[in-house]
Amino acid sequence: MNEHLQAAKAEPLFNPLSPDFIRNPYPFYERLRTLDPMHQTPLGPYVASRHAEASLVLRDKRFGKDYEDRTVRRYGPKIMEEPVFRSMGHWMLQQDPPDHMRLRGLVVKAFTARRVEDMRPRIQQIVDETLDRIIPQGRMDLIEDFAFRLPVTIICDMLGIPEEHRERFYTNARADGRLLDPVPLSPAEIKAANEGNLAAQGYFQELFELRRRNPGDDLTTQLVQAEEDGSKLTNEELTANIILLFGAGHETTVNLIGNGILALYRNPDQLALLRAKPDLMTNAIEEFLRYDSSVQMTGRTALEDIEDLGGKRIPKGESVLCLLGSANHDPAVYPDRPARLDITRPNVKPLSFGGGIHFCLGAQLARIEAEIAIATLLRRLPNLRLDNVENPEWRPTFVLRGLKSLPASW
Ligand code: HEM
Incomplete structure (x- = not known):
């Protein structure tokens, strides 16, 4: 065992809200994969850090x-x-199952590859309008002013949220990121999350009324009609899943765009290559997803005793946390320097969108949004500079990995 790993042994193996971990989780993942790849945390859950176990679970x-x-x-x-x-x-x-399929089946059509491809012109329009507004200013916060606007606007379009209601979401939609973390929330955090949830419920009930009176070609209308039908979903399910779609639709994609741009600026050779060969963008997006995923973890619970998972016995009822970000850097799957950004890397199949029955509904949408956003930014701002590439400020959440801000100028 090398010295670095030996010294690290004194630290807790999995402490995902520590400032060092938030800044750069990848050395911690390497320790986990090397020292105890199915590590049991003091709180009970097991942490699957290798690709094999995370993807199997x-x-x-x-x-x-x-x-x-x-x-x-x-x-x-x-x-x-x-x-x-x-x-x-x-x-x-x-x-x-079976409730999962009942609910997923009600919205899945809106996310087919064809429907999402048809959204390209609208996505391009939003990115162009955002840049038209920002470029004369000479500087921006790449997260707040650029990356954030696109996915919020798109999910508002899909949910049929009227233009005049949207401003509140551009400023105040990013409060509940801690809810998905495996470290329990404090009472104060629970209180704040309740308040955010009640406010969202209040708004969406208003939207449901509007769409009942005034149906549109949008997901909210579709789900409100399914609810009125009686047997398909309850009012609580309707509200909760609209909130999920709204949050999942932007919290993650803003960070794919932000983390991707940061990765390029930290690797100037790759930035130069992408500027020279924009055709590499599709592969580059897969590599951004792999290199620094905007979703770092999801979990499952054992429904029966599992005798052997990576050498450990998992009792029924115990959870396994699947470290997607660690699986994406596992040398067993990416033998060629997994810690390096390489936009030409062959066979990149990141686990960032999960797998199995919960595979991300918005995967193709997120890819296209990021592709158009990053390509347009590089094309229209050839002199773009980031103020702080070395030590940018990360949001203090683990599962949703993204930057608080990323000041830029040109
Ligand atoms: C880079 C962007 C995104 C990432 C990394 C991401 C990641 C994920 C992951 C890992 C899961 C599975 C979680 C699990 O297995 O427990 C998931 C599920 C889901 N995602 Fe995404 N997501 C992204 C963008 C989006 C977008 C744009 C939408 C919607 C507009 C969306 C909607 C959903 C929904 C509804 C689910 C639940 C699916 C189910 O339970 O069947 N996601 N996402």
């Missing part, structure tokens, strides 16, 4: 979400009285 029917049981284990029985946890329990993301 996502696809294996012996694992499921078991949301309520998992949440009660973590927080105690009273947690299900908290509105935000009750609401999350209705997300399709937290459901097991």
Whole structure:
């Protein structure tokens, strides 16, 4: 064992909210994969850091979400009285079959490859309008002013949120990132999350009324009609899944764009290559997803005793945290210097969108948004400079990995 790993042994192996981890989780993942690839944390859950186990757990029917049981284990029985946890329990993301398919089936058509391809001109228009407004200013915050606007506008379009309601989402939509982290929320964080959730519920009930009176060609109208039909979904499920779609639709994509641009500026050879050969963009997006994923983890619960997973026995009811960001850097799958950004890397198949029945609904949409956003930015701002490439400010969340801000000028 080398000295670096030996010294690191004194530290907790998995401490995902520590400032060093947030700044750069990848050396910590390497330690986990080397020292204890199916590490059991003091709180109980196991941490799968290798690609083999993380990817298997996502696809294996012996694992499921078991949301309520998992949440009660973590927080105690009273947690299900908290509105935000009750609401999350209705997300399709937290459901097991058959409810999962019932809910996913109601929206899946809006995300087919064909439907998403048809959105290209609208995506290009939003990016161009954003840059038209910003370019004369000479500087911007790449996150707030650029990366954030596109996915929020697109998900507002898809949900049929009227233009005049949107301004509130451009400023105030990013408060609840901690909810997905495996480290329990403090009472103050739960209170804030409840308040955010109640405000969102209030707004969306208003939108449902509007779309009942005034149907449109959008996902909200579709789901409101399914609810009126009676047997397809309840009002609580309707509200919760609209909130999920709204959050999942932008929280993740803003960070794919932000983390991707930062990765390019930290690797000037790759930036120069992409500027010279814009055709590499499709592969570059896969490499950005692999290199610094905007979703770092998801979890499953063992629905039965698992005798052997990577050498460990997982008792029924215990959770496995699948470290997608670590799996994406596993040398068993990426033998050629996985810690290096290489936009020409062959066979990049990041685990960033998950796998199995919960595979990300918005994967193709996110790829196209990022492709158009980054390509247009590089083309229209050939002199773009980032103020702080070395030590930018990260958001203090683990599962959703992204920058708080990224000041830039030209
Ligand atoms: C870079 C961008 C994105 C990343 C990295 C990402 C990642 C993920 C991951 C890892 C999962 C699976 C979680 C699990 O297995 O437990 C997931 C599910 C999901 N994603 Fe995404 N996502 C992205 C963008 C989007 C977008 C743009 C939308 C919608 C407009 C979206 C909607 C969803 C939904 C609804 C689910 C739940 C699917 C289900 O449970 O069947 N995502 N996403």
